[in-house]
Amino acid sequence: MRSLREHSLFRVVRQALAAAKQRFDFSLVHFSVQRDHLHLIAEASDRPALSRGVQGLAIRVARAVNRQLERKGRLFADRYHARSLKTPREVRFALRYVLLNARKHARDSVPAGFIDPRSSAAWFHGFGRPAELAFGAHAVRSEWLRTSGSAEPPVVEASVWLLRVGQRKAGLFDLDDTPGAAGQVESRREG
Numbered sequence: 001m002r003s004l005r006e007h008s009l010f011r012v013v014r015q016a017l018a019a020a021k022q023r024f025d026f027s028l029v030h031f032s033v034q035r036d037h038l039h040l041i042a043e044a045s046d047r048p049a050l051s052r053g054v055q056g057l058a059i060r061v062a063r064a065v066n067r068q069l070e071r072k073g074r075l076f077a078d079r080y081h082a083r084s085l086k087t088p089r090e091v092r093f094a095l096r097y098v099l100l101n102a103r104k105h106a107r108d109s110v111p112a113g114f115i116d117p118r119s120s121a122a123w124f125h126g127f128g129r130p131a132e133l134a135f136g137a138h139a140v141r142s143e144w145l146r147t148s149g150s151a152e153p154p155v156v157e158a159s160v161w162l163l164r165v166g167q168r169k170a171g172l173f174d175l176d177d178t179p180g181a182a183g184q185v186e187s188r189r190e191g
Helices: 007-019 045-070 088-099 101-105 137-148 162-167
Strands: 026-033 038-044 177-181 185-187
Touching: 007 026, 007 137, 026 045, 026 088, 038 045, 038 088, 088 101, 088 162, 088 177, 101 177, 101 185
Parallel strands: none
Antiparallel strands: 026 038, 177 185
């Protein structure tokens, strides 16, 4: 299987995520596309809504990728790991983990100072640096507008306090941080 981060595959994955970003009691707030899996932060009214939402996303993404690759069959296993986030600190760590995950897997794939273009980081407003210093975000948003024909982001604005405001109370994080194991962070800052 080719990497989901490849340009042509990522475009169809992102389009599929955007098409299913808000269904019933499920909202996709942030995502990161990795080589063979996705990381998601979502809001759901209850466990069944979360399950239906993730299942719907997985089906849309699998169909889009299969169509693009002219293949049939399963793309994802019938399982996912869900974790309920209850504190500002947990939300902060989850956001950092999802939005900066490419730095963990492939340190050289995202240059220092740049957002991961294969995530929803371009629509995140909680980095510990001014938006104009989150390099690549404008280009990602422009490319999304050009390819999707929509100024609406591929994710939904958070509605719950923990994701909107609460996570900031735990402290901002920098887009050059690298998520580590057990909530540790490694810094990529040079000089």
